[in-house]
Amino acid sequence: MRDVSKSFSTPQGGNHDVLRDINFSVAPGEFTAVVGPTGCGKSTTLSMICGTDQPDSGEVLIGGRPVDGIGDQVGFVFQAxxxxxxxxxxxxxxxxxxxxxxxxxxxxxxxxxxxxxxxxxxxxxxxxxxxxxxxxxxxxxxxxxxxxPRVLLMDEPFAGLDVQTRQIMSDELLSLWELTRPSVVFITHDLEEAISLADRVVVMTAGPATVKQEFRIDLPRPRNTREIRHTPEFVKLHERIWEALRDEVQVAYRRSVTAA
Ligand SMILES: Nc1ncnc2c1ncn2[C@@H]1O[C@H](COP(=O)(O)OP(=O)(O)OP(=O)(O)O)[C@@H](O)[C@H]1O
Structure with a gap:
């Protein structure tokens, strides 16, 4: 995504900036997780990549080609x-x-x-x-x-499942990913899930969403997504990333309280 911005019109006739100058790329076969506070624009980001919506400015490229509608090289797994x-x-x-x-x-x-x-x-x-x-x-x-698919987009795919099933599914997802190695963009609210699965975690700001910081996850593979959470390396990464995410979550929370 290169300098991608997007706004929606509001029912009051105004403009709501949802994405601002988003820049990030996913290498072939890389597993990237995106975390950010609720409502910041994560799903909107995915809809730009899958071609169901277009940016107002900037561009989205897959394999160097601009995304133009829903391509057959992209697969999706959503919460529903x-x-x-x-x-x-x-x-x-x-x-x-x-x-x-x-x-x-x-x-x-x-x-x-x-x-x-x-x-x-x-x-x-x-x-x-x-x-x-x-x-x-x-x-x-x-x-x-x-x-x-060359690109696999996942929007909180395991959100509706109980904790145990969720972890089993995470391990199964990693084994399936190893088989065909698509580039993955995995959106989640759950920072532990993001770290245990991904090669890289992208932290988004409270809306308008932009990339706040990226973290490389150098944990060894194959991973057991439950056991890896107890390792000192995981705990250290969690602390560092949470520090970046916490401020954004607090901004989003304060806004929601003020709006109410
Ligand atoms: N088609 C649309 N028209 C108007 N506003 C929209 C549209 N799609 C999304 N929005 C607004 O854009 C903002 C970001 O929504 P989005 O669903 O991308 O956030 P999110 O980070 O995925 O949220 P959550 O974490 O709660 O799933 C929200 O304020 C939402 O109301």
Whole structure:
């Protein structure tokens, strides 16, 4: 993202600056987490990268090319499950390949591989309503990863899950990421989650969002996202990043109290 700014018009007829001069880049295969106070503009940043919205100024490039609409090299996993309720697990996972014109038999065979990779063997014929939240999230992950996106955008994908399932899903996400190595932009409110997953953590300011500071996470891989939190290196990183994030969270909180 190069000097990306964006504002929205307010119902009162004014202008609300949401993003201001955002600059950051994600290397091929890099896992970047973005943290910032609530309402600062994190989701808006993602919508610029995925091409569902355009910046007022600045540019967004993927592989050196300006983003122009939703590209097939980009995959998404958001908080809400984007699975089709009327399709089975395997039918959901085969959606992308079928959409691209792959013959049904081949698409189902490939989907069966991904069913196994996300630990859902035996549940192929289940429908989403017959699965737990964590299982549905696995379907959503497989449904996206089967398309082997170059860029994977995740907006608080595990926010609705309980703490244990969330950690299991974090480890599973890292193993799946290792398989195809997309560049990831992962948005979260949870600084521990960000550090345990990412190669780099980007801290955003309270709105209008801009990049406040970036932190390299040099923790060894493969990682166990639960165990790594107890290491002194993790604790040190957490302290440093929280120092940068805390001020922004407080600004956002004070604003919300004043507005109320
Ligand atoms: N389409 C839109 N029209 C008008 N305002 C919008 C629009 N989209 C977002 N906003 C405003 O932009 C600001 C940033 O929203 P955004 O969802 O990007 O923040 P966020 O950091 O992802 O929030 P949270 O952490 O709570 O999920 C908010 O004040 C929101 O009301």
């Amino acid at each position: 499950d984007a699975v089709f309720p009327w399709k089975t697990v395997i039918g959901n996972i085969a959606t992308g390949p079928r959409f691209r014109g792959m013959p049904r038999k081949e698409a189902l065979a490939e989907a069966a591989d991904w069913v196994r990779r996300v630990g859902l063997a035996g549940f192929e014929r289940y429908h989403p309503h017959q699965l737990s939240g964590g299982m549905r999230k696995r379907v959503a992950l497989a449904q996206t990863m089967i398309n082997r």
